[in-house]
Amino acid sequence: MSITAQPSRNGVDTATLFATLDAVKGQNEIAKFQFRAQNNWVSGTHSRSTISGFYGATQEMAHKHETVLDSDHPEVLVGKDNAPTPVEYVLHALASCLTAGIANIAAARGVTLTKVSSTVEGDIDLLGILGLSDGAVRNGYQGVRVTFHIEGDADDETLRGIVEQSRRRSAVYDVLTNPTPVSVDVVTG
Amino acid sequence: MSITAQPSRNGVDTATLFATLDAVKGQNEIAKFQFRAQNNWVSGTHSRSTISGFYGATQEMAHKHETVLDSDHPEVLVGKDNAPTPVEYVLHALASCLTAGIANIAAARGVTLTKVSSTVEGDIDLLGILGLSDGAVRNGYQGVRVTFHIEGDADDETLRGIVEQSRRRSAVYDVLTNPTPVSVDVVTG
Numbered sequence: 001m002s003i004t005a006q007p008s009r010n011g012v013d014t015a016t017l018f019a020t021l022d023a024v025k026g027q028n029e030i031a032k033f034q035f036r037a038q039n040n041w042v043s044g045t046h047s048r049s050t051i052s053g054f055y056g057a058t059q060e061m062a063h064k065h066e067t068v069l070d071s072d073h074p075e076v077l078v079g080k081d082n083a084p085t086p087v088e089y090v091l092h093a094l095a096s097c098l099t100a101g102i103a104n105i106a107a108a109r110g111v112t113l114t115k116v117s118s119t120v121e122g123d124i125d126l127l128g129i130l131g132l133s134d135g136a137v138r139n140g141y142q143g144v145r146v147t148f149h150i151e152g153d154a155d156d157e158t159l160r161g162i163v164e165q166s167r168r169r170s171a172v173y174d175v176l177t178n179p180t181p182v183s184v185d186v187v188t189g
Numbered sequence: 190m191s192i193t194a195q196p197s198r199n200g201v202d203t204a205t206l207f208a209t210l211d212a213v214k215g216q217n218e219i220a221k222f223q224f225r226a227q228n229n230w231v232s233g234t235h236s237r238s239t240i241s242g243f244y245g246a247t248q249e250m251a252h253k254h255e256t257v258l259d260s261d262h263p264e265v266l267v268g269k270d271n272a273p274t275p276v277e278y279v280l281h282a283l284a285s286c287l288t289a290g291i292a293n294i295a296a297a298r299g300v301t302l303t304k305v306s307s308t309v310e311g312d313i314d315l316l317g318i319l320g321l322s323d324g325a326v327r328n329g330y331q332g333v334r335v336t337f338h339i340e341g342d343a344d345d346e347t348l349r350g351i352v353e354q355s356r357r358r359s360a361v362y363d364v365l366t367n368p369t370p371v372s373v374d375v376v377t378g
Contacts, residue, residue, distance in 0.1 A: 011232030017267045024319060031315040035277045039284035041305035043200030047288040049281040051273045056315075057265050064270045069258075069278070071285030076246050078206045079289070081253045084240045086286035086361050088224045089258070089278050092238040095228035096260030097275035098373070099236040100268070101318075116230035126220040126245075129290075129358045130213055140363030144371045156377045163375045169318045172275050173371060174329030180365045182333045184287070186352045188345045 012107035030057045037069075045073040046082050077126070087141065091120040093172045094146065101166030106152060111162065113152040121145045144176065201296035219246045226258075234262040235271050266315075276330065280309040282361045283335065290355030295341060300351065302341040310334045333365065 008014065024030050033056040039049040052066040071086050073079025084092075095118045106113050122141040127133040150159050167173055197203065213220050222245040228238040241255040260275050262268025273281075284307045295302050311330040316322040339348050356362055 037280035037309045045289035086282040089282040091226035093275040093278035096236045100234035120226045140360045147374045171329045185336045
């Protein structure tokens with residue numbers, strides 16, 4: 001018999017999740033985060049980013065592990081295919097953001113999930129980035145489709161509602177579907 | 190003495206780059222690509238994507254290597270910090286897309302680069318994704334700043350012009366700064 005239960009569902013510590021929500025309600029400043037990446041060009045279309053530090057909860061923080069990520073273009077696009085393309089990383093970001101939300105929201109709603117998998121497809125016409133369309137074709141994805149397979153101890157409607165709520169609260173879904181201000185500054189020499 | 194020169198600059202095979210542009214001009218269908226990611230939930234906010242196959246140049250293709258990418262939330266956001274957050278992958282995607290363009294454009298313009306590095310910062314107020322702002326705070330980044338350090342055998346204006354042209358032709362910059370249609374479908378049970 002323990003007095004302080006530690007409810008965990010879907011690998012989500014729901015007690016801490018709700019406590020975090022309460023803490024942020026009490027001090028909105030905790031919610032201001034800044035994430036960062038540092039990238040170095042390697043050769044050709046190959047570059048490498050490191051991800052480590054970030055700001056959040058009113059202080060400088062760091063991930064437990066620094067992560068190194070490479071990008072390249074495939075050979076058919078005159079790269080060396082050392083790594084995924086930048087636009088494929090965007091698809092991973094979208095899938096993983098929606099999936100994290102699904103696990104949290106399901107836990108908060110008392111639903112135990114047994115499976116969440118997804119496929120993401122993004123269609124892109126390279127006439128845009130190659131500058132061969134006179135501006136008629138955009139540079140980025142013309143459309144992105146995510147398909148989730150989700151299983152758990154809830155009915156169809158409840159499971160669909162969890163995915164929908166995750167979409168409504170997803171940072172990456174927002175960044176893709178709505179305009180985000182991006183500045184590009186240059187220091188030379 | 191060779192008759193067929195193979196000019197390579199910045200690790201970019203410029204002869205093949207221009208030949209590819211000519212091929213696409215002759216057959217626009219070559220430029221239609223589809224990129225994909227497949228994601229599986231692991232536990233809590235931790236999930237894992239694999240990136241391997243894609244469609245392009247009128248056929249199914251595959252990267253030389255399959256890539257596995259993990260995402261998680263940091264502990265301060267009630268995750269286990271097994272990997273970068275989804276929104277940090279977006280910053281890597283942006284930096285690496287702009288950098289690949291810089292190398293290609295510099296090569297096409299006859300500029301030899303000696304260094305390209307960048308830092309990307311994205312500000313996000315988690316009141317949005319936590320549902321604590323009554324919709325006043327967006328879920329995604331409120332702003333993203335990229336700062337390039339670039340060096341090469343060209344003057345300041347030329348180097349800045351290369352970065353600017355890369356921005357104008359960047360797929361990920363477009364996806365972030367302009368709306369992209371995203372559909373989310375669900376299969377249950």
